[in-house]
Amino acid sequence: MKCIGIAVTDPQDWTARALYEAVTRAGGSPFVFRLHDVATRMLGETELVAGDVNLKSLDAVIVRDVGGSGSGSGGAEDMSYRFDVLCNLEDQGVEIVNPPLAIQTAANKHLSSYLFKKRGLPTPDTILTADFGTAVDVIKEWGRAVIKPIFGFKGLDIHCVKDDNNSRTLLKKQLDRRGVVYMQQYIPNPGRDIRVFVVDHQVSGAIYRYAPPGSWINNLSQGGEPGCCPLTPEIEELACGAAGAIGAVYAGVDLIEGEEGLTILEVNGTPSGRGIFEACKVDVTVAIVRYVLGRGNG
Ligand SMILES: Nc1ncnc2c1ncn2[C@@H]1O[C@H](COP(=O)(O)OP(=O)(O)O)[C@@H](O)[C@H]1O
Ligand SMILES: [Mg+2]
Incomplete structure (x- = not known):
């Protein structure tokens, strides 16, 4: 049985739980841990351990969330350590999804914009x-x-x-x-943006996010309302192109409908699956787990 690590900040978060269930239903054995709780032992050979599990023994790790540098963490050093844990595990041969480099690239809006422009993908000036x-x-x-x-x-x-x-x-x-x-x-738009979920070069689904009255910000965490968004070849092509530019295996791609067509705002390397599940009953964690369990020995 393949043992799949799930790196979380909050084990009770919707996406963390859905990943746990998806791994279990697919016949894998999930191991949920917080990157914050990982200890590195550099005594002889370097070991990364969470509780009594040597993380090198995992077949793969799905990163739900790296966590911020805000409350409940020690700030920049803790944040940098959590990334290093992912990079070191990858170096020890454990497949990390998303790869740490992709998570970092997606988190950096400057670098992301650079890569979209470099690939000729539509993105605002x-x-x-x-x-x-x-x-x-x-x-x-x-x-x-x-x-x-x-x-x-x-x-x-x-x-x-x-x-x-x-x-x-x-x-x-x-x-x-x-x-x-x-x-x-600023891209004038119809009061909504589009969050598209990509897993392994394929689009699992998309939602519109409608900004609350009086606001122009569509994020669900800012009061935006989700609604099902029908897929079009243009949405699929742009979302896969954006995820590819960042190097993400799975991604939540934000698009906006401008006067000159769709344009890419950003790629999220650790997106929540909750909104699209509640709006359209699409569970993106199933496709992520299918990808991870289907890889080589991982
Ligand atoms: N250039 C833009 N023109 C119009 N609206 C924008 C623009 N950039 C961002 N927004 C709005 O702000 C929201 C958040 O922007 P985004 O770049 O996705 O950052 P975040 O990482 O905070 O989600 C978008 O979902 C969209 O509603
Ligand atoms: Mg966004």
């Missing part, structure tokens, strides 16, 4: 600068811009700015705090 004057000129030229943290998530600390005093104040604050600002052309 984006500028990073540390210079206030340049940022103001860009806003003037575009009319409206979206400012995002490079390592942001869940629609947090995202701002839509235009050429006025409030926006300048906000921009100054962001530059003081971050040193550099990531700005993207």
Whole structure:
């Protein structure tokens, strides 16, 4: 029986539980652990252990969640350690899904935008600068811009700015705090975006995410409402292209319907499967587990 590790932050989270059940139903043996709890023993040969399990004995690890650097963790060092654990395990021959490099690339909006542009994939025009004057000129030229943290998530600390005093104040604050600002052309849209789930070059399903009244941010964690989204060849092609650019085996790809067609906002390397299950009864964890159990000896 194949033993599949499931790396979680919260074992009770919907996706963590669904992965556990999917591994069990597929005849595998799940081992749930928190990356935070992994100890590294560099005595003779390096061993990575969670409880009394040497993680090298696992056939593969599915990463549900690496966890943030916020409350309940020790900040940047803990975060960096959790990634190192994944990289070291991969180096010891354990297949990690998603690969740690893909998780890191997806988490970095600057690098992601670079890779989308490099592959000629449609994505909004984006500028990073540390210079206030340049940022103001860009806003003037575009009319409206979206400012995002490079390592942001869940629609947090995202701002839509235009050429006025409030926006300048906000921009100054962001530059003081971050040193550099990531700005993207605002894409007028029908009040919703599309979250597409890709597993192993195939689309499992997609949902619309409708922003709550008075908001332009569609994330479910910001009050967005999910609805089933019919698949089209364009959605499938863009979502698979975006996941491929990031190197993700499975991904939640955010697309938005602009005036000139669909465009890619970002790829999530550790997406929740809850919204699409509740809206359309598609359980993406089944496809992830099928992929992992179907790989070579892993
Ligand atoms: N350029 C944009 N134009 C219009 N809306 C945007 C743009 N960028 C982001 N949004 C809105 O903000 C949400 C969050 O942006 P996203 O880039 O996916 O960051 P996060 O990692 O926080 O989810 C998107 O789902 C979308 O609703
Ligand atoms: Mg997003």
